[in-house]
Amino acid sequence: MQAERYNRQLILKDFGPEAQQKLANAAVLVVGAGGLGVPVLTYLNAMGVGTLGIVDNDVVALSNLHRQVIYKESDVGLSKVKTAIGALKAQNASTDFHGYGTFLTKDNALEIIAGYDLVIDATDNFPTRYLINDACVVLKKPFVYGALHGFEGQISVFNYKNGPTYRCLYPTMPKADEVPNCNEHGVLGIVPGIVGNFQALEAIKVLTGVGQVLSGKLLLFNGLGSVFQKIKFSRNPKNTKRIVLEANYDFDCEMPFASISAADFLVLNEKSQLQIIDVRTLAEFQGGHLPNSLHIPLHELVGRAQEINSDAPAYFLCQSGIRSQKAIALLQEQIPTARLIDISGGMNRLKVTI
Amino acid sequence: MEVLLFGIAKDIVGKTLYELDDVTDNPKSVLELKQYMVAQFPEFGKLSSLAIAVNSEYAADDVSLKQGDEIAIIPPVSGG
Numbered sequence: 001m002q003a004e005r006y007n008r009q010l011i012l013k014d015f016g017p018e019a020q021q022k023l024a025n026a027a028v029l030v031v032g033a034g035g036l037g038v039p040v041l042t043y044l045n046a047m048g049v050g051t052l053g054i055v056d057n058d059v060v061a062l063s064n065l066h067r068q069v070i071y072k073e074s075d076v077g078l079s080k081v082k083t084a085i086g087a088l089k090a091q092n093a094s095t096d097f098h099g100y101g102t103f104l105t106k107d108n109a110l111e112i113i114a115g116y117d118l119v120i121d122a123t124d125n126f127p128t129r130y131l132i133n134d135a136c137v138v139l140k141k142p143f144v145y146g147a148l149h150g151f152e153g154q155i156s157v158f159n160y161k162n163g164p165t166y167r168c169l170y171p172t173m174p175k176a177d178e179v180p181n182c183n184e185h186g187v188l189g190i191v192p193g194i195v196g197n198f199q200a201l202e203a204i205k206v207l208t209g210v211g212q213v214l215s216g217k218l219l220l221f222n223g224l225g226s227v228f229q230k231i232k233f234s235r236n237p238k239n240t241k242r243i244v245l246e247a248n249y250d251f252d253c254e255m256p257f258a259s260i261s262a263a264d265f266l267v268l269n270e271k272s273q274l275q276i277i278d279v280r281t282l283a284e285f286q287g288g289h290l291p292n293s294l295h296i297p298l299h300e301l302v303g304r305a306q307e308i309n310s311d312a313p314a315y316f317l318c319q320s321g322i323r324s325q326k327a328i329a330l331l332q333e334q335i336p337t338a339r340l341i342d343i344s345g346g347m348n349r350l351k352v353t354i
Numbered sequence: 355m356e357v358l359l360f361g362i363a364k365d366i367v368g369k370t371l372y373e374l375d376d377v378t379d380n381p382k383s384v385l386e387l388k389q390y391m392v393a394q395f396p397e398f399g400k401l402s403s404l405a406i407a408v409n410s411e412y413a414a415d416d417v418s419l420k421q422g423d424e425i426a427i428i429p430p431v432s433g434g
Binding site: 032034036122123124126146148149152153154169170171172173175178180185187192218222229230231233 | 358360361362364365370400401402403405407410411412426428430431432433434
């Protein structure tokens with residue numbers, strides 16, 4: 001059955017049974033089951049990678065469906081890890097799946113990654129990207145990087161056979177307000193599909209040794225012009241000597257912030273009227289919001305900080321829980337006396353809990 | 355001198371290609387180019403990690419620039 005199933009790869013010159021067997025023996029961890037993770041998982045699973053791990057703590061949102069094409073309308077509100085594994089099992093029953101319904105953190109990263117041959121960075125935020133880089137350097141594992149900005153994408157393979165790392169390209173993590181993510185900036189549905197498929201291709205080359213791996217090169221894709229460019233870069237030896245993780249990977253790490261689960265927040269909000277600051281875009285806010293919330297988009301927050309009553313706790317809300325953390329990081333310096341609390345998982349979690 | 359812009363750099367400048375030919379005193383190094391861009395567009399000042407490529411190769415601040423070089427500004431991107 002397997003010989004028939006993988007026939008077109010088995011008869012492919014320069015691939016064949018040896019490479020196919022390497023895929024069957026391989027274990028790949030995909031961090032993030034969103035725009036990039038979905039195409040990566042779909043193809044690695046179809047092509048016969050033996051073991052797939054999936055890390056994600058998010059639930060499927062309606063606004064995911066235009067690009068995260070494995071999820072159906074009926075999946076909205078359900079766990080991405082569970083839903084993805086269900087769909088992938090139907091696609092290929094022979095694959096051994098391991099789901100991690102958590103975010104990757106500095107406390108679990110080394111333990112989770114240690115069991116895999118290769119990591120795919122399919123995340124949507126800088127803290128996790130830097131954490132994956134550092135954990136892979138510590139554990140001496142290669143990882144395939146992909147990232148998006150609007151119509152553009154970046155792809156590379158880091159820490160491969162003593163090659164350069166993510167920090168050789170971008171040594172320091174951007175601060176909270178520097179670079180927007182897809183939730184704020186928007187993304188054309190097909191673009192993560194293209195970038196994720198390139199990541200899957202690089203993963204296959206790393207696992208089998210077939211072809212030239214995109215190590216020491218950053219592939220840039222611009223969907224508007226259908227242009228590809230490659231930038232060469234080299235290893236900075238100090239970035240590959242790391243033996244431990246950083247103490248913290250949060251944005252603006254000096255001051256930890258308080259956070260509340262969606263369920264606890266809803267209980268509190270029933271009892272008394274809370275001060276809720278919704279930092280999403282106007283379009284998102286107009287698409288549905290909590291009745292008693294004050295709308296201050298993230299990019300206007302610093303200029304409108306005086307609208308926040310610093311005598312009462314302020315609960316920060318966004319779509320998935322990333323911008324609300326950025327908002328708190330931004331305001332902690334400006335109004336250090338205020339009690340700023342992050343609503344964990346944002347509207348996506350609230351909708352599920354409601 | 356032409357500079358290709360990616361990611362947030364493109365958003366800051368508002369186009370994918372920025373020409374410096376109106377400048378009599380073109381930047382002579384990557385560092386000078388960064389300083390020039392910050393002077394023209396102050397928002398560049400808040401980007402903490404900014405990769406610059408010269409002739410398709412990553413270039414550190416001390417790399418010198420000459421007429422005809424192909425320059426690209428490639429900020430980190432986080433979307434997924």
